[in-house]
Amino acid sequence: MIALLAAAVLTLASETSAGQPKPPLAHATVPARGDAIKVGGDLYALHCLACHGDKLQGTPQAPGLMNSGAASVDFQLSTGRMPLEVPGTEPMRGPPSFPRDQIDAIIAYVVSHGAKGPDKPAVHSNGDLTRGRKLYEENCEACHGATATGAVAGFGWLAPALLQSTPLQTAEAVRTGPGIMPKFDERVLPQADLDALAAYVDSLHHPDDRGGYSLASAGPVGEGLVAWIAGLGITVVLMFAVGETLKAKPRG
Amino acid sequence: MIRRLVLALDDRLGAVPFLRHALRKAFPDHWSFMLGEVALYCFLFILASGTYLTFFFHPSAHHVVYDGTSVPSLHGRTMSDAYASVLRISFETRAGLLIRQAHHWCALVFAAAIIVHMSRVFFTGAFRKPRDLNWTVGLTLLLLVMGDGFTGYSLPDDQLSGAGLRIADSIALAIPVVGSWVAYLFFGGGFPSPEITNRLYAIHILFIPLALGALIALHLAILWRQKHTQFPGRGKREDNVTGSPLWPTYTVKSLALMAATFGGLLLLGGLVEINPVWLYGPYDPWTIASPAQPDWYVGWLDGALRVAPPWAMHLFGHTISALLWPGIVLPLFFFGALYAWPWVERFVTRDRAYHELLQLPWQNPLRTSFGVAALTFAGMLLLAGSDDIQARLWHVSVQQLAWFYRVGVLVFPPVAAAIAWRICVELQSRHAYEEDHPARVVLKRGGEGGFEEEPVPTP
């Protein structure tokens, strides 16, 4: 049991670092702005069309993109969630498959084909941390955890860790509600609140671990494990040092 | 100096006979006999570190506005005085965070040491008459430590402690008939009552530590009177105890253990962060972070709550809450069984004799399988209490994992018991075989110049 939990904590510790690198897809060059839509269209046809349909209408495999604006497409592509290797699974963060200019090209293509969802949100860097924390505690930590290390969201879904999320990506997720996440538009969360939230999430990238090693922020579970292994371990070693062990019974 | 002190005490108390006896009292020095001492030294440490913390902690639900700069994201936030004082202990009191963390680590290690100590006592049959009495004292100590741990966990008024208290309040409400009165009187009203921090504080630093101190004294007095058990071996009999003399050998060993225990706790306190309440935030009762777990010694109860079936019953216009089964009935049965075990074993084996020599676990399959089943059961519940963290690690559905534990909690203990039984019986027959067919013989010079084979007598 202890070994099991130890393995768990080790995995947890390594999990917070970056995911596996994905091989970059073919790099098309994007020469001029006017061609962006065309290049985006080519990329779309190659990587997205099979699931999202030729008119962004969606297929049984994947939802349509008619309600996905620039924010949504940018979030999905810049966090490496799309393109999805196995359709129907939960998209997970990873290195993006496309360079910045290609992502912009795909956005341009999708938007030019009538997708109307939130545009890329503005985020200002002067967000109020106290306000952001309050909002985070009310709206975010039930899924992503108090330290933004992620947690289960039920029935196999994960609320991802936010430790690599840039303020822009945080804002995009808040505005568009990817996956099973609810969305918070500017009526619920005005710009100042969005800035505050993004600033607070950003501050969680470097949590104040003045107490020492943070045990992957696994809370009391990790702490219990350490208490058993390290705390009791140290003393048991010493008990061996000063105590005797059972001498082999002299046999007849 | 020492001479004069001894003589002066003897003049007044007649202390010398006791002292003479005490100094050469035999302490068996098998390493596993020191587990209880680790627990004892944890008690000393937790008392000392806790006393230091009481100088700075404010057990008050009174609202303050945080104007410190140590936690920028809390600046200007309204919080309880209790939480604010924990922030001050952590960030503004020098060495405060070290002491606070070492104190918390000590609680975790304390409970673990008690459980390992009790396992040793259990599996070697050390609880048999006349020590059945001390077994019940020890078990009570474990319960008190868990209670003190939980009240301590609840004091800082952070997110986790608030969630834990809410669940405790719900369990109190689940008591049939009088539950709501119990909850209202204990918590001082509905949840979250502003009284609660203050009450928990009194319990945490006064009632339970006093009870712990008194029962530890009793535990040791009984031990002193009854003397230690010992593992069987050459020269070890039912009517003697062999070991190092208390003075000087055992004293030196035990002090070494004390210093090492303190060192270990301080090392953990300095290097490994524990309960970083500034990251969890002050408790707002309408918010919750995920995952939310209690400290490990309550984790099995949280696990029980997770895997328990939703069996609420409605009788004559009243409700028996589904929380009754995992929250109250199960702990009562579990600890009731542990309290009763020495007498159950006596009843089953009809063995009412005194026992000063220990058994090895394989020598008593019944006891060993029961112990293994109990540990497996508690272990499975403990694991179930972190099913959401496991689900995240292995990326499986937490709901499926909960089902796994629902089944596992019932299936694994009997399976583990059966395996333990089998192993014991196996070892027993092997030992019996070896005794019947001694592997080694001594050669004795016979009367007529020849040699005779003679088995080495087993002690």
Next chain:
Amino acid sequence: MNRSEKRGELHAALWLGLSIAGSIAFAAAYVLGGSTQAQGVALALACFGIAGALVTWSRELLPHGQVVDEQHPLRAPEAERADAVSRLLSGEAEIVGRRTWLVRLGWSAVGFLGLAALFPARSLGPSPQGQIGTSSWKSGLRLVREDGSLVRAELLEVGSVVTAFPEGLVGPDHAMNMANDAIMLVRVQQDALHLPDARRDWAPRGFIAYSKVCTHAGCPVALYRQGPQQLMCPCHQSTFDVLDGGSVVFGPAARSLPQLPLQIDADGTVRASGTMSGFVGPDAWETSSG
């Protein structure tokens, strides 16, 4: 003094030196405001140094002789046991004698004293009568957010969620109200709802509100799964169906989440149009229906 003893002394001396160094380092770290890590390591070294020295002492410098204690039988000889018991009994007989009625009265007095001593316990808290499972929600109360701002219909689009409270009952002084009044207000596609007939108009325009207090053990049911339309409790993963009147989909909770009927004024103000559909929070003896 033989060589191994000399070695032992040297080792112990090194350990003790380490300990002193640790103590000095701790003092320095304290005075200079060193980090928790520096303080902890220094103080731990001070302890480990002493532990190491004592271990060396016990292993290398102390004799290893064993002593043997007699384990005398604990029980006294039979005659003494019988004597003790009979003294106890004869003393009791002297006290009681034929005055059994007086003894009974004495025990009753003690019992009454015990009962009387219980009375002050009543001061520990208010009566729970009529309090269990209640909330402040009443028909007509407007919904506000945690900061007191009004919830308006135009606030939420489908797939959004806010935590709401009854107007006037938010802020630090209302913590106890807020703990039990909190609701999750979500907006769903109205035609996706399949509420029981009696609740047909409880969710105008797809605005639907459930108590945020888990019916299992009272944690906030704060995890809204937007696609599958479920509310999940992070404490023990009880999961409730938003579209189906808050029924339990999974977990240890035995009762649906209470639903708050809503109405939307012409100007977009969202109000409660009744009280909670059931007991708020965990079950108790008193929560008999719903």
